[in-house]
Amino acid sequence: MSPANGNYKAVEQRIRELARTALEEGRVDYFIGWTAGYNESEVIPGFVRSADKVDDLVWNPLAAYNLTTFLKRKMPDPPQAKIGLAVKGCDSRTLVSLLQEELVDRERLYVVGVPCEGIVNRRAISKMFANEVVKIEVEGDTITVTNQDGETKQLAREEYLLDHCRSCKYPNPRYFDDLAGEAVTEPEDQTPMWREIEEFEALPEKEKDRLMAEAFEKCIRCYACINACPVCYCWDNCVCRSRQPKLVGQKVNAQENLMFQMVHMFHVAGRCPSCGNCDRACPVEIPLYLLHRKMNKELKEMLDFEPGIDLEQKPVFQTFDVNDPFGQH
Amino acid sequence: MAGVAYYPGCSLRHSAIEFDRSTRIVLESLGIDYEVVKDWTCCGASPAHMTNHLLAQALATRNLRQAAKIGEELLAPCPACYQREKNAEVEVHADADFRAEVNEIMDEPYTGEVRVWSLPEFLKEKVGLATLAKLPTTDLSQLKVVPYYGCLLARPTELTGECDTEQPMIMDQLLAAAGADVVWWNYKTECCGASVGVPNKIIQQRLSEKILSQAEEAGADAIVAACPLCHQNLDMRQHQLNDAMGTSHHMPVLYLTQVIGLGLGFTVKEMMLDKHLIDPTPVVERAIAKAAEVRAEAERKAQEAAEKARKKAERKKQEAKAKNVEERE
């Protein structure tokens, strides 16, 4: 991806203006954006309900959270609420998925698109310090990190981007009402890359089996992944918590945990653009992208399909083609 | 086109030397660079494949291996050789396990992918009927021939790719392209009795006799074959056959490449027509002479016509002049 032109402030301003006018004109009841966390090392989701609060909104490469997640829950609450929302390129793809399935009502939605040049990997950065990181600043190509003892480090931005940002093909939102700032240049070559899973893919089955087991031993079944997932919408009726049918046992062990993750995977199949929200949400750092990226890779090969690209497309598992190029035998 | 491996086989070295020579001359004049397979062995025709499958296929595969040192393509003019080599090609290439088995018992393994061509197939695919049709310098239009395929050139479909094994056309087409007058008959693929020629001469003679009489029936000057064994039965044994059956056939039997060669302007000597027991030379020369007459006749007619036209034009001029004169007066 092209080096940052660093006009985060300008984009931030634009987001605030757009939110303000929307709120003032009553086009939205509230606006979902990003606000500063409890210290300068992170950015968290924020709900702005009045025009005078729009200056809480921020935009910088720490704004990892995919805000679409709140739609699936907030949409009916209150039933007629009109919602404003800021989306990055990847976020917009999950929004498109939801729109394809008519799970959110376009009419009651005001979307501010945010051209994005990559989000820094906060988890990776904070791992470099013994104790808490309090400030992360991105200036052009360098990231300046400060921890609570005032000790600072300078890092190359490129190296500390999130994996899926490095291979991002859609930095600009696929769907929005207003765009906050200039669209950034998209890569010529739109063919997706699968760098981050290739290594794992190449391993022998036995080894994969071992690693998966190892990973899912750790799962504590906190459901953070599916709560954070923007396209997973069953909530309290999730089959994973049902005993009729009993697809997933309540026992917490590698098998049941993976089974649970499989349920999630197959339910988001063809709808999940692997935005990474689940990975970031997982407290025990299970590499869920190994599943979701792989799934998207296979779908690309199977049906030449990428989730959340085209609003007109039907979700691939709710339709079929008589001439699907597989399963002929 | 990379070098083509040329597999003469036993017959072309001796009894059918004229087939070998004419073929090489034709190939050279068509600008095809071929190279004789070095250290080639028997193809295993007649006895081997009836005795031991593995050994037979290995024998043939060995030749493929030798050919592979020259190029990707092997031309086997003798249909018997063609069948054996093709047989090996098909099985060995399709079945990796079998290939391993064969390599097991060979001095050095065969790893290539050599494609085996029969002579007519090769000429049609590599030279092309259209190209061939442009080349003839000697007019054979007065030479009535019936193409005789025998049993090995057309059958079986899954080997030769010939869709109509009863009425193959490829030799008909080649001969037509060479300028000969191809006559339709029903004995293209009838058995000449070769396989029983030694143990049971009577049958062989009966079968061969039918072919000869059918050719006469069709009004052919000569039979055109592409198989040394057929040629032996029909040409070399024709006198024998006449004596045994009280017939008086005198039916020359030419090789495909001899006819093409004649068409290309090579002499009766170069094509070694004198090698045949039933001497085709008179027939061929008569045909060529007749063709000349026919052409001369045609030219004469053309000239006459031109003369007439000229005279007519003359007369018109005269009349016109006369008219002008009258007008002036």
Added chain:
Amino acid sequence: MAQATEKATGTTASWDGEGRVKVVGILCNWCSYAGADGAGTARLRQPFDFRIVRVPCTGRIDPLHILKAFEKGADGVLVSGCHPGDCHYAEGNYYARRKLELLERMLPQLGFEPERFKYTWVSASEAQRWQQVVTEFIKGVEKLGPREGRAL
């Protein structure tokens, strides 16, 4: 013979005996199940290590059922339905085809050898083909032996 009958009532031929593999088949009622019936009627010998679950249509099969079978200890799962175009419910196997294809492609990522899962189409009149499909599939699973899988 006496010993045989005693064996019959005992559990020596048990499914989890030495050198056995456990293969579950999920078959659609209209084509493949009938095809398997046909194979039986024609007395076409088939491997022992195979148990069939009947469902109305491959479209009724959720990939999760197959994963569940693996989790519960299956060494292989074979799904079979009507040939594309012949579905008794017109479209069932077309939907199934997409889901099952994705599953087939995902399984290696979870540490499964590809030979452990297959989905195919066998019509009611293809008794012979059924025998061949089931025999070959189980041969493939036997090559790998029972799963000592840990992940699923």
Added chain:
Amino acid sequence: MRIGVFVCHCGTNIAATVDSEGIAARAGELKGVVHTEDIIYTCSEPGQQAIQQAIREKNLDRVVVAACSPHMHEVTFRRTVEGAGLNPYLFEMANIREHCSWIHADKPEGSEKAYDLIKMAVAKVRDLEPLYANEVEVNKDVLVIGGGVAGIQTALDLAEAGLKVTVVEKETTIGGTMAQLDKTFPTIDCSACILTPRMVDCAQHENIEIMAYSEVDRVQGYVGNFTVDIRKKASMVDWDKCIGCELCQQKCPAKAPDAFNEGIATTKAIYIPFPQAVPKRAAIQVDYCRWFQEGKCRVCERVCPADAIDYEQQDEYMQKEFGAIVVATGQDVFPWEEYYHEYGSGRIPDVISGLQYERMLNASGPTHGHVVRPSTMGQKDVEPEEPKTVVFIQCIGSRDESVGRPYCSNVCCMYTAKQAILTKDHVGMETEVYVFYIDIRAFGKGYEEFVKRAQTEFGVKYVRGRVSKLYEERGKVKVRGMDTLLGKQVEIDADLVVLASGITAADGASELAQRLNISYDQYGFFKESHPKLRPLETNTAGIFLAGACQAPKDIPTTVAQASGTAAKVLGLLAKDKLKTSPMIARVDQSRCVSCWKCIEVCPFGAPEKEELRDGSYKSHIIETVCQGCGICVATCPVNCIDLKGFGTQSVLDQIEEVLLT
């Protein structure tokens, strides 16, 4: 829970490789099983009584029968348990015959597997709940696809019984193949004399509507309530006006191949296939019509006294409702030219198919019943020549794996014998007639005698063996073959060779099957539900078979089957309401998240949005529309839809139970 397990011996069919007694005893250990029993023939009356008795005495609330395939006797046993007052859907079968005893040789193994299958059945039956069939109104109209003798017979029988019948025929006239025939074996009575009156009956019957030159495009719905899209092909002639006077055909200047005469004669671009056609209406073959090809002519328009010609006519589309469908689409003649190169691939004029010869023998055929050599037909100043030697070759496209037709076509032996006799009759006893055959299959009533007559009375020479090659020589067709009885090669100089071309599935049969959702075999013949138990039904309720579309058949068999099918349809439509299977999808609305994926995927439109009291919308399955495929069940992410009788839990439990060690 009180489950009863009944293990069948099926004589020795099961008991030979499965220790029914032993596993019955073992089944007692399974959870919930309170009664086990092994029975020699469970489906027999005493067998069924035993089950009912056990249900009453041990008041069982679930029943498992381990016997044959559910496709065989599920219905039987459901009735049995119902008879004992138990809900018929609290019953499950374990298929220990087709899926076990018949495919295993080793008894210990067989027994072990059978026991596992019973375990699975018990696991499933535990999850079952009582189901109650729903009732739907029945539409009493019947659609018959195909107007050959099979369709005609079925239609007339049904119409006589008072049902309204629609016959859809793809040609311009009904009659089918039988209309092309001259005589019928073994009586040598005139085919037309039998058929044409029946055709007229059809046309005149108040309860029958004939839709000629039409095709079935689409079939929706279910037994009792089918909705069918029918397309009336454009004939370029207004059939309401056309009076069938044939004037247009006489005056039309454009020749066209005559399909009805199997191409041995030509007809006109505008044509009526034969004088007795029903309906007797003209149609234009656009590809041969000068007006359509060259933009001039319009002769037919000028001569038509009824002014029925309509060059602008378009296909007409209509939709009709039916309660039952009878498929009687018949067969085609095997296209021998494409396969038998050794017989000249159609290059030799004097080598013709059996049906072409039939047309030649037919008094209303192109030669008015005179047998002549096609090579001498329709040429200027050439007197059509009668053949002196005629050779018949049997099993063309029958019993021949090399052309993908291993089956016997069932009629060729007999029609060849008939044609051999007719040849002697038409041309004269002195004609030499040979028949090359593999075996003579004269199985029907009076058939064997008929063939004997051909041999003895008419002196037809039967040669047992195959013909290896046909070719022209000195104006004759050289027939070279083998007499396997004498073990000698034979060569015959024939004037005419008739190939007894066999029967192959009708063109487009498999496509139609897909439209109807009925199964068909690898040759394209439609599959009956069970060869002995349900030979006239298909696997799709409400769709029946008649005639050669199911398998090659001669006329007597076809007509018999057609009447049988009519009886089946009457049996179905005798009721005013039909019980629909309760084994369908149902929604637990308390868990539905209203994502409407079920609506997206259902092929039948069964799920709908239902408004609840709180104003929210939840999915709801329309019971009479649901076919029970379960696609929605597999799609619903919350699994709040379940398939009754094939519940998700029951699937999982079967798997778990059998894998449990």
